[in-house]
Amino acid sequence: MHTEDVLAAVGSGLWQWDEGTGTVTVDDCAARLLGLSGGAATHRSTAVRACLHAADFVSLSAAVSLAASEGTVAESLVRVVGDDGTVLRTLRTRVAPRGRLLSGTLHEVHSARREGAPTTTDWRRAREAFLLDAGRALAEADSTTEVLRVAATLSMPGFSPDGLAVFSVEGDRLSMIGHHGQEIADNTLLDMPLSTDYPAALVARTGRAVYLPTPEAYAKRFPAAWPLVKRYGRVSWAYLPLVVAGTTTGAWLAAFREPVAFTPDERSVLTTVARMLGQALSRAGLHESERALTDGLQRTMLPTRKPGVSGMAVAARYVPTGGGLQVGGDWYDVIDLPSGRTAIVIGDVQGHDVRAAGLMGQLRIALRAYAAEGHSPDAVLSRTSRFLAGLGEEHQADVRFATCLYVEIDPLTGTLDVVRAGHPEPAIRLGDGTTIVRRTAVGLPLGIEPDSDYPTTTMVLESGEVLLLCTDGLIETGGHDLETGWRRLSQALAAGPANDLEVLADSLVRAVHGPASHHSTGPLADRREDDIALVLLRRDPDGPTCAVPVRRTILTVSQDDPGQIRSCRDDIRALLHDWASAEQVESAVLLVSEVVTNVLVHTDGDAVLLAQVTGMPGTRRLHVDVDDASDDMPHRRSPGEMASSGRGLLLMEELADAWGVDPRGDGKSTWFELYESAPRGAS
Structure with a gap:
């Protein structure tokens, strides 16, 4: 007689x-008991679900999943319901794993009292709420320490553990990486071979949970380990595997001071928490590994010493995006040159990945090498561009370019030779806080054209003035474009303390992203849109301050770059940003544009603009000098209505408070002055 016939004879399927x-x-x-038509057959689990009470099917599914993970037998009571939802009969089922399948029996029970029936709805809801909250808390933990802290605070519905420990498999050993609820009195539990006769070691070896509901059960099954745990005063223990991608990575111990029977529902909760805990520890470990790699890359690629320039104060920051490996292509460097001068470099390689970081490291080394050979700033960038273009030929599938700004500094005179390869322009904060974005000549980004030329712009950093160099992450983050981003930065630069560049650097980063780490390469807590690199340079930080506020800008406009006239107008507007009369500001802009244009049109040389504001607000004076190398003096003309030129001196007489043309030994200087006055209509 077959087994099926025997079971059928006693009413079991x-x-x-x-x-x-x-x-x-x-x-x-079984088909008859479940109310399935067609006799012996294979059905979708949804068809079986339709025959059972919804609450019972949920409990049965949980018991089956638990049995599959533990390799144990699942036992449950289920109610068979009709099409109208009425209960037809109650069945007891036992299911045991057999390879990929779970095989079991069904038989009808007639007792009204359903012993071992599924948990009440209230308890089930409490369990689901607990698991949702635990899952959220573990998902938000981003370090091993934080995961262990969350695990220690879990309050399970009805049977919270009093102590816990987490073990990690490392080769052929098992190490305790965290614990809560008691001090470990025996170092044997901290590190042991996997072959040790200890529950956590057995769990790590087999991947199966171990439940010990009583001290007697513990002492009987693990007599060698019992003396080590007896002193802690617990009465029930659960050891569960931590599994990630099918591999047992460790074990979790939950110890209880109150007896726990470890019912299927309780084991189901513990198993679910163990799964979440294993995944959380795996994510935290990966995150910590990435952070360690990030820190290593940053330490390798950024300057190994604090930036310094003789006679000047320097502060620098590098802030990664905070996503992924938290490393990208932004960098800065301070280079001592053979001439005794110092170079400051800031750049940005296209991309935010390991490739960008690798190229950044190569570029930094190449640029330092070319600078150390004593080349001029333009030659340094030309050679670096050729070097990057050569790397692109070797990696045709991933061609990158880089922007860069290179400044050679003469600390004695404050002279700055600036060369720019597609990079954002520098900005200067004057002594009174006024910020000017210095328009400088620009070449192509590095790596686009191997034989590119890079024009040099010379400017002077006066005592007390602060130079800002930065990457576009400081300017364009938060939906800003280049114009609005510079406006925001100018306000932050003007508001910060110029006498403490470290505080000023932090305030600039905070203005864009919120609080920053004081460590220049430390990652910020929140995610960034783009990497940030910035360098601040202040001349003569300990020098005497001027009793009368002075604002000054110097700019050279060459014959082959008349577009710099716009830069002259922008600088004048920046100098006069808080001037009382808007009409006088527009007059000054018009006069500067006219005088500089006359030099370019009527001479063969460059125009050198020097504009200076002195005095206290309300009584200030603007003095503008435009020098050229020609000895020809301008003459007053009477242009007709349709004439396109010849009105320069007439405008001077009409708009300037004072003006003149002074001969110099090597040319002449055309100058004018405006004296601040209240706007028309003001009292």
Whole structure:
């Protein structure tokens, strides 16, 4: 007689549950008990679900999943319901794993009292709420320490552990990486071979949970380990595997001062928490590994010493994006040159990945080498561009370019030779806080054209003035474009303390992204849109301050770059940003544009603009000098209505408070002055 016939004779049916395919196979008796038509057959699990009370099916599914993970037998009571929802009969089922399948029996019970029935709705809701909250808290933990802290605060519904420990598999050993609830009195538990006769070691070896509901059960099953744990005063223990991608990575111990029977529902909660804990520890470990790699890359590629320039104060920051490896292509460097001068470099390689970081490191080394050979700033960038273009030929599938700004500094005179390869322009904060974005000549980004030329712009940093060099992450983050981003930065630069560049650097980063780490290469807590690199340079930080506020700008406009006239107008507007009369500001802009244009049109040389504001607000004076190398003096003309030129001196007489043309030994200087006055209509 077959087993099926024997079971049918006593009213029991057979069924097999395949979780992989989501199917249930039943014999004739099981089909009758479940109310399935067609006799022995294979059905979708949804068809079986329709025959059972919804709450019972949920409990049965949890018991089956738990049995599959533990390799134990699942036992549950389920109610069979009709089409109208009425209960037809109650069945007891036992299911045991057999390879990929879970095989079991079904038989009808007639007792009104359903012993071992599924938990009440209230308890189930409390369990689901607890698991949701635990999952959220563990998902937000981003370090091993934080994961262990969250695990220590978990309050399970009805049976919270009093102590816990987490073990990690490292080769053929098991190490305790964290614990809560007691001090470990025996170092044996901190590190042990996997072969040790200890529950956590057994769990790590087999991947199966161990439940010890009583001290007697512990002492009987693990007599060698019992003396080590007896002193802690617990009465029930659960050891569960931590599994990630099918691999057991460690074990979790939950110890209880109150007896726990470890019912299927309680084991289900513990198993679910162990799964979440294993995943959280894996994510935290990966995050910490990435952070360690990031820190290593940053330490390798950024300057190894604090930036310094003789006679000047320097502060620098590098802030990564905060996403992924938290490393990208932004960098800065301070280079001592053979001439005794110092170079400051800031740049940005296209991209935010390991490739960008690698190219950044190569560029930094190449640029330092060319600078150390004593080349001029333009030659340094030309050679670096050729070097990057050569790397692009070797990696045709991933061609990158880089922007760069190179400044050679003469600390004695404050002279700055600026060369720019597609990089954002520098800005200067004057002694009274006024900020000017210095328009400088620009070449192509590095790596685009191997034989590019890079024009040099010379300017002077006066005592007390602050030079800002930065990457576009400081300017364009937060939906800003280049114009609005510079406006925001100018306000932050003017508001910060110029006498403390470290505080000023932090305030600039904070103005864009919020609080920053004081460590120039430390990652910020929140995610960034783009990397940030910035360098601040102040001349003569300990020198005497001027009793009368002075604002000054110097700019050279060459014959082959008349577009710099716009830069002259922008600088004048920046100098007069708080001038009382808007009409006088526009007059000054018009006069500067006219005088500089006359030099370019009527001479063969360059125009050198020097504009200076002195005095206290309300009584200030603007003095503008435009020098050229020609000895020809301007003459007053009477242009007709349709004339396109000849009005320069007439405008001087009409708009300037004072003006003149002074001969110099090597040319002449055309100058004018405006004296601040209240706007028309003001009292």
